[in-house]
Amino acid sequence: MHNGSFARFTRPEHIDMELVSVAYRDRKFPAHIHHQYVVGGVENGVERLDVHGGSHVVGEGDIITLDPGLAHSNCSVGNDVLKYRVFYLPPDLVKRFTGRSDLRFNAPSRSDESAVQRLLRLHRWFELEAGERFEQESAVAEIIEIAFDGAGRPEREDLFPEVVRRARCYIDEHYQENFGLDELARSAGASKFHLARSFKRAHGLSPFAYRTQRRIHEAQHMVLAGRPLVKIATDLGFSDQSHLTRQFQSMVGISPARYREQ
Known part of the structure; x- marks a missing residue:
């Protein structure tokens, strides 16, 4: 890392998922995909997401929602340090909670300050490696509810x-x-x-x-x-x-x- 940037990964004891907390300045990621649903919230700064030829500016108070296998590139924008927290939710995990394997997001981001704060709170809680299995599973159910609130659609x-x-x-x-x-x-x-x-x-x-x-x-x-x-x-x-x-x-x-x- 450079310019004080960092990325911290966490893997909960009872749930098959991964979390990352990042702080980047002047950082660019080339086009890439994740095999999980990407759900997160921006804490500070601004980033640009380029998806399917379109650019989306994502900042504080915005939720990041990316489908598995969706190619995208992203980079920090401006002078502020970009900070965000993300959950990587495997499709099998989402299917076990929802009973569906065809859920897809309508857009790579949306503005929802209240929902972002709930996601960030849950993310910090998981980083502390707190909670027994039932408590962690309940938290995942809340994450999925926030992520797909009015945003799910069948895959085409x-x-x-x-x-x-x-x-x-x-x-x-x-x-x-x-x-x-x-x-x-x-x-x-x-x-x-x-x-x-x-x-x-x-x-x-x-x-x-x-x-x-x-x-x-x-x-x-x-x-x-x-x-x-x-x-x-x-x-x-x-x-x-x-x-x-x-x-x-x-x-x-x-x-x-x-x-x-x-």
Whole structure:
């Protein structure tokens, strides 16, 4: 980190989710995805979210709501330190609480000062590692209620053409391998040009960038499991440990070593 920036990750004892509290100045994240629902609130400063070609200015009193797999980039804006707190809610967790797997947000952010304060309060409470299982589960129910209050909608599968779905499945199964666009296009039954264009339109990421995201997502699990970084790099198809570390820090915000310490 630089300029006094930090990112602190927390993993509750009884709930399969992750929290992050950040403070950034002059920080930019390239286009990336999360495999969880992202729900959070801005405490201070302003950031810009770029999603599907549109820009959204998010500041104090705003809720951040991003769907799983939604490509976005973000950066701090202005001279103030950007501070926000975010919950990463796995889709399976949301489904267990709501009975639905098709919930999607209408927009990547919304203004709701009262709801933001409730989210921030819950976030600080989880950071203290307080509460037994029932209490933590009750808190998650409140988070989900806030997140999807008037914002849920069914997923539109027609946004993902069949060739894109086939390519995505191939990447999800073979992301450790260093395949090329030729192999991916054959698996999808499309030309390289058509696949690359369709995939980018559907996901907001190129197939190559999506594969990198899958690798980093798996690397997070491996890092927490205590696997040596050089072994993780080899198993996930990175050229070396330095390559893994650069990509990890670019997407997660901190190095693999610091991520493991937290």
